[in-house]
Amino acid sequence: MGTFGFKVEAVDGPARAGVARSGHGDFLTPAFMPVGTAGTVKGITTAELRVAGADIVLSNTYHLFLRPGHRVIGELGGLHRFMNWSGPILTDSGGFQAFSMADRVKMDDRGFEFSSILDGSRHLLSPELSMEIQAALGSDIVMVLDECPALPAPRKRLEEAVARTTAWARRCVESYDGPGVLFGIVQGGTCMDLRERSAAELQEIGFPGYAVGGVAVGEPEDQIAGIAGRTAALLPEDKPRYLMGVGRPQDLVEAVARGLDMFDCVMPTRNARNGTLFTSRGKVNIKRAGHQRDPSPLDPECDCEACTKYSRAYLRHLFMSNEILGHRLHTIHNLTFYLRLMRRMRAAIFEGRFEAFRREFMSSPAVGVEP
């Protein structure tokens, strides 16, 4: 078991700015973690991640377990060395992907039994295997295996998921033997009394950090921040709170306003590859014919490589020609947008003007679509 520290450096209402210390250095909160599914944030290098402002990345246990295999990565010295990233790495448990992406899934108290989409081989992702994989990868922050029902779900389903998540969390703590630390995951869906129960049971076990799971899995978008905020209030003030898989820029702002500290989402990177780009003037669909002859930068307020070296016309051309360089530049831009937003929130918290920042951002063109 590794070491982990977290210090809240400033608060502004429920919003917090902090610093977390991991086995591979510090990261600042509010933190957004770019998603490097298969040991790479698609299309860009770790040096470019640094330039974009990332100081922690997330990688996916399920994908790396199937290919190239956690034992291979372990033998090669762990994921940090494998992907050439010297900073902190958080890995998910693999349960969510095993459940949602695999073939012929069967879930019970043992874990998730599934068939590999690569070769059909049958696997049981138990809490113990998830810990073994994440230990071999050498993750700094290891997520417990949890059960995350899609919403809406009947109360009984949510209740079972909470019980199973607590039981699995205990098994994870008992079996984990690696260089990182474990975060617990609060479930309970839209039932706040179940979330209360889940948060209490996990705190009885005791974790150096807690995640809010089961959010943005089918409930109305306008409930996301509310559920996340009410769950954050159930968690200890001196530990980081991680809202899993969320979300849009406005979701991040509303969640920070309610006391969340850490985030991950494929939205900036996946949207980049689809040609949907976040800018200070709103979301841009780079495919639009109107950009064909546009010599102006994608976002004049952005200092990333895509915005400082190329025109909208060129970015559109790369996208229309399905050129790799387009995916790459768009990914750099969207991540730069997200990571700058995190830094701006952090600054606003330190300066005691987070509420003004939030109001300004939520009424800015950035939350809409560029006309």
Added chain:
Amino acid sequence: MGTFGFKVEAVDGPARAGVARSGHGDFLTPAFMPVGTAGTVKGITTAELRVAGADIVLSNTYHLFLRPGHRVIGELGGLHRFMNWSGPILTDSGGFQAFSMADRVKMDDRGFEFSSILDGSRHLLSPELSMEIQAALGSDIVMVLDECPALPAPRKRLEEAVARTTAWARRCVESYDGPGVLFGIVQGGTCMDLRERSAAELQEIGFPGYAVGGVAVGEPEDQIAGIAGRTAALLPEDKPRYLMGVGRPQDLVEAVARGLDMFDCVMPTRNARNGTLFTSRGKVNIKRAGHQRDPSPLDPECDCEACTKYSRAYLRHLFMSNEILGHRLHTIHNLTFYLRLMRRMRAAIFEGRFEAFRREFMSSPAVGVEP
């Protein structure tokens, strides 16, 4: 019409080292020009091209004519600004692609009539249109429209192609009105007397540089260097000689040995995307299972990003997972290999030991396949 200069700085037997001066700066010869088909060398930035050692790039008239259109690029200030490359650009005439890649092609004295593979629209690529396109792109070195028959071809076909190429070359010179200079292209296939006629007719027109065309278009591989060399001997010593579309590393060495100065080929970049990598120990197929757990660099003698920051195991993983970063790192590596080879040849010529270099290279593991 722009300015262009060429100075042979050193000779060693037929091999030459020189410097060419274009409207966008100098490039050193022997020169390899990475191919940026659609205004981007697939997957990498122009800054990375510089790091790899490129000082001139080639782009394709046919592709840019169809998308985004030469008028669009012209309005945006030309191809240099569009793709953010400040160095020299050579563009081909578009004829080869119009003939080999388009649908329903008809060739006669007017040019190549073809249907766009993008939208089926019908176009006539005449010498005049090729000049108009390349002028709008702002190329520094503009290739005349030529006819390049696939080999083997009957003598009569080759004779017609030489006559048409000369006639088109005159029309190109008459119609070109742009910032670059024109290179003529010697045709004649495997018939040296036709190549002699072609070279003489082109020199009567007079060009600041000459290309050897119609090589590596179907004739046996072991004839490539011989034909190129015998054609080079027909061309003026004080002008650069460009061997079009060639080739393998050993082809470049043999061609430089025979007095060729400039080269382009998709081999390093296309092979990179197929996982075939050039190294000092021979060609590596990165897919091979033997690389799965290999912590060693792709090529210990290479200083590129792929070789200094990542293991073969990681590069293989990226390739097997079809990750964009793999294409990118492999492209950087293969171009670095090619461009280093050009620098080493240049140094050997200056030091008067080119023949020793050639023998050493041709008997080195680099020309084979890694065991």
